[in-house]
Amino acid sequence: xxxxxxSRLKSPWITHINTGGCNGCDIEILACLTPKYDIxxxxxxxxxxxxxxxxxxxTGPVTKKYIHVLKNLYDQTxxxxxxIAVGTCACSGGVxxxxxxxxxxxxxxxxxxxxxxxCAVKPEAIIDGVVLALEKLKxxxxxxxxxxxx
Amino acid sequence: xxxxxxxxxILLFVLAPxxxxxxxxxxxxxxARMQNRVGPPLxxxxxxxxxxxxxxxxxxxxxxxxxxxxYVAFIMLALGIFLMDGDLIVxxxxxxxxxxxxxLGAFSVRSPYxxxxxxRHLLQMVAVEPLLILxxxxxxxxxxxxVLSDIYARSTYxxxxxxTILLLSLPVAFFIVILATIVDTQKSPFDISxxxxxxxSGTFVEYSGPYLAITKLGHWFExxxxxxxxxxxxxxxxxxxxxxxxxxxxxAVFLLILVIDNSTARLTIDRLVKFSVRIGLPLIIINIxxxxxxxxxxxx
Numbered sequence: 001x002x003x004x005x006x007s008r009l010k011s012p013w014i015t016h017i018n019t020g021g022c023n024g025c026d027i028e029i030l031a032c033l034t035p036k037y038d039i040x041x042x043x044x045x046x047x048x049x050x051x052x053x054x055x056x057x058x059t060g061p062v063t064k065k066y067i068h069v070l071k072n073l074y075d076q077t078x079x080x081x082x083x084i085a086v087g088t089c090a091c092s093g094g095v096x097x098x099x100x101x102x103x104x105x106x107x108x109x110x111x112x113x114x115x116x117x118x119c120a121v122k123p124e125a126i127i128d129g130v131v132l133a134l135e136k137l138k139x140x141x142x143x144x145x146x147x148x149x150x
Numbered sequence: 151x152x153x154x155x156x157x158x159x160i161l162l163f164v165l166a167p168x169x170x171x172x173x174x175x176x177x178x179x180x181x182a183r184m185q186n187r188v189g190p191p192l193x194x195x196x197x198x199x200x201x202x203x204x205x206x207x208x209x210x211x212x213x214x215x216x217x218x219x220x221y222v223a224f225i226m227l228a229l230g231i232f233l234m235d236g237d238l239i240v241x242x243x244x245x246x247x248x249x250x251x252x253x254l255g256a257f258s259v260r261s262p263y264x265x266x267x268x269x270r271h272l273l274q275m276v277a278v279e280p281l282l283i284l285x286x287x288x289x290x291x292x293x294x295x296x297v298l299s300d301i302y303a304r305s306t307y308x309x310x311x312x313x314t315i316l317l318l319s320l321p322v323a324f325f326i327v328i329l330a331t332i333v334d335t336q337k338s339p340f341d342i343s344x345x346x347x348x349x350x351s352g353t354f355v356e357y358s359g360p361y362l363a364i365t366k367l368g369h370w371f372e373x374x375x376x377x378x379x380x381x382x383x384x385x386x387x388x389x390x391x392x393x394x395x396x397x398x399x400x401x402a403v404f405l406l407i408l409v410i411d412n413s414t415a416r417l418t419i420d421r422l423v424k425f426s427v428r429i430g431l432p433l434i435i436i437n438i439x440x441x442x443x444x445x446x447x448x449x450x
Contacts, residue, residue, distance in 0.1 A: 004204035010197040038187040040178070043194050049350045051208065051358035054201070078359045079206045 008054070008080065009134050011043040015053040015077075016086075019070055019106065021060020024120035025087035029057055031123045039127060050076040055133060057126070058112075061089040061096040062103045074110045080140070082113040082133040086126060091115045159233045166229055169377075170370025171195045177408060184412050199366055205359035210259045217255030218361055222368035224248035229375045235299035238286040238382075245334075245375065246279050248368070256353040267352020270342050270419050274333055277426035282330045284434045285323040289382065291441045292320055302385045322437040324383050326430055328403055331376040333422070335369075337407055339414040340422055348416070377403070 016029050032039045033046055047053055050073045062070060074083070085106040088094040093104040106112050113136050116129035174195040182189025191197075209215065228244035231237065249271065256268035286296065293301045333340040344352040357365055380403050381396035417425075 004200050007197040007200035008204065010191070011194065011201045013198075035185055035187045038182070038189070040182060040190050041188040043190050043197060047351075048346075049355055051356060052351070052362060054205075076208070078208045 005138075009138055011045075012054045012082075012130065012134060013045045013047045013052055014055045014057050014130070015047055015050055015073075016057040016059065017070065017073055019058060019060045019066045019090070020063035020102070021087065021089050025059035025090070025118075028120050028123050029059070029086065029126060032126050037123045037127065039130070042127075042130070044130065050074075051078065053077050054081055055130060056081065056083045057086050057130075058083060058090050058106045058110075059086045061093045061099075062106055062109050063101050064103055065101075067103055067109050070106070070109050080137060082137055083110055084114045084116060084129050084133050085112045086116050086129070087121050088117050088119045091117050094119065163230060163233050166374035167367055167370040170373040171199070173373055173377075173404065174370075176404075177411075180408055181412055184408075195366070195370075199363050202363035202366070203360050207360060208358050209361075210356050214255050214258045214356065215361055217251045217258060218357060218365050218368075220251040221248045221255065222364055222371065224251060225368050225371045225375060229371055229378070232298065232375060232378050235302070236297065238289065238296045238298065238301070239283065241375075241379075242279070242283050242286055245282075245372075246275065248372070249275050249279075249334075252353055252365075256356075259356040261356050263349045263352060263355045266349045267344060267355065270349075271353050273419050273423060274340070274342060277423045277430075278330050278333045281326045281426060281430045281434060284431075284438070285320075285326045285330075288320050288323040288434065288437050288441060291438060291445070298382070301382065320383070320437065322433045324380075326434055327376075327379055327383070328406065329426075329430060331380065331403065332407055332410065334376055335373055335407065337411040339410070339417045341416055342419050342422060 016026060018026050030046075031037060032044075044055075050056070054077075056074065056077060058070070074081075083106070085091045089096060090106045093099075093102055096102045097104060103109060114129050114133045116125050118125055172192070175190075175192040178194055179189045179192055224244050225248045228241045228248065231241050231244065253268040253271045253275075256264045256271065289301060290296050295301055329340075336344045344354060349355075354362060354365055377400045381400055384392070384395035384399045386392040386395060
């Protein structure tokens, strides 16, 4: 692992995107930034700008109106990037699954690397999820990651 | 200047971004400690830089990048002139030119956030650049020269046998330089043009990957230049007193900026302009008038 790859694991900048959820998970994400959880100690910064982002934290079920926005944000994020579905709604659509205005989970629209279930998710779970996503990034860099079923 | 002298200057130039990087590292760590957090490692800005260099390139348009490089180039030019003991006015204008390029770069893309940031950046320049140049003028009036080597040689102000402390004779100019440092390093209450979460990151919003890293490098150089500017205010004919004094002064200003940053909220851009016009400008004009009067021998 060279310097750049090591730096990637030490400085994951996040952007959180709400695709039409109830805002519960967003509040838990922001709770991670508070002194109690202090995710900045892992070098994580909340950028709010896809062009500066490495980790996309997506919350909420994807509504039909939001599909092109989410795709656009994903495309604007320079690689290497990881996507984390935060909360039950983002993982599968949750209670909103099969609603007439809802497409479903985030993985229906963009590829998702890590799923964090919970309604709402605990801040500890979000931190765990980001660390897991970094683990995946590391293995992708080393070329040892195998998708399930490969 | 002999060879060793030039070698030291070149070394300082090369170390300048490292100093800037370390400044932001200490800044983030101390800010975290002040907020009762653990905070990132000291070398966090370096990790950010390395990571950004390794990201894929996404280019909005080419002129955008040209302006980013021009920004860095003019900052490096200003620092180079400073380290070769050049002209203060040229340094101020070179710094100003770099800021203009940053604003032009932000104007060259279509993002409204970028445009708002650029407008604010230009207004911020209008507020601060004249003050910085007037501060240079007060230094000139006090020492008789804009050229740094002459300033070091001529700034005589007797104080406990140490010959040259500009800080005591020009406290107002020093205050103005601190103000300029706060504004140009984008610290609260004047982090207006790159206001995070308000206009995302303003002027830098469309830069991504390696090009964002380049602007960060420019920012590190800029910081070194501003702290070099602060260090003009202490110089002595004894070398070790000079170096120790400069470092102490820089460190004191650094801590002051951090405390101000953490204890104030962001102001609006017109408050900065009003502050500069109503407080900064009168103060420095009074200082200039006092120097002129005292040099005519009316008082003192």
